Amino acid sequence: MHFRGCSGKANLLPRSYHSGDSGDALEFITSLTKHYPNSKLFGLGYSLGANMLLKLLGEKKEFSPLNGAVAISPPMQLDICADSMNRGFSKIYQKRLLKDLNESLDKKYDVHDMQALIGLKREDIKNLKTFWEFDDIYTAPIHGFKSAQDYYTQCSSKQYLKWIEIPTLIIHAEDDPFMTSAVIPKEDELSCSITLEVSPHGGHVGFVGGTVLKPIYWSENRVVEFFKELI
Numbered sequence: 001m002h003f004r005g006c007s008g009k010a011n012l013l014p015r016s017y018h019s020g021d022s023g024d025a026l027e028f029i030t031s032l033t034k035h036y037p038n039s040k041l042f043g044l045g046y047s048l049g050a051n052m053l054l055k056l057l058g059e060k061k062e063f064s065p066l067n068g069a070v071a072i073s074p075p076m077q078l079d080i081c082a083d084s085m086n087r088g089f090s091k092i093y094q095k096r097l098l099k100d101l102n103e104s105l106d107k108k109y110d111v112h113d114m115q116a117l118i119g120l121k122r123e124d125i126k127n128l129k130t131f132w133e134f135d136d137i138y139t140a141p142i143h144g145f146k147s148a149q150d151y152y153t154q155c156s157s158k159q160y161l162k163w164i165e166i167p168t169l170i171i172h173a174e175d176d177p178f179m180t181s182a183v184i185p186k187e188d189e190l191s192c193s194i195t196l197e198v199s200p201h202g203g204h205v206g207f208v209g210g211t212v213l214k215p216i217y218w219s220e221n222r223v224v225e226f227f228k229e230l231i
Helices: 022-035 048-063 078-084 090-108 114-118 122-127 131-142 148-155 157-163 218-230
Strands: 042-046 068-072 168-173 194-199 208-210 215-217
Touching (some): 022 048, 042 048, 042 218, 048 168, 078 131, 090 122, 090 131, 114 131, 131 148, 168 218
Parallel strands (some): 068 168
């Protein structure tokens, strides 16, 4: 499932997507359960999508439409991740990702009065240099949050983990450049349905082992293994 505006087609509304935007995913998953009522359904999320997936599972609790889920490298505490992206080598990733976000926002000015909606002149988009700035001026107000901090607080999945009631695997790396170890939940923050696997290495959604000539994509194999156990 693609978030709004991430499929190659522009979203026609002033709004976009965000890391806690579980409504569209729920609509999509529910439609699948109607088309395949006799099939088990599993969810797999990467990075931002993984945070959204965990939030959705916590929101639905025992009424989850999924039979199992895997979240790989979820930014479970968004404010910490936004800070991490603005430090050291990670600023390179931030610059690249914000370039895409700023370009998408710029296109919205062609069809909407965005200056009236968010109070930002089109020519000032280029001044949004951090996720804090982008989320404070656009993501938060356009999606009904008071500020970037309010958005990060409400949409961080870490607080929802204790409510998840379906078998769920979280895969995380200690050397993830997008976040610090503070993002990793403690045992008392996890429900008994969650398995947390933390690797010393793996980067952000990496987890590639083996050799250059014979790489082993460990996380992909682990996902299939986990879902097979549930089947």
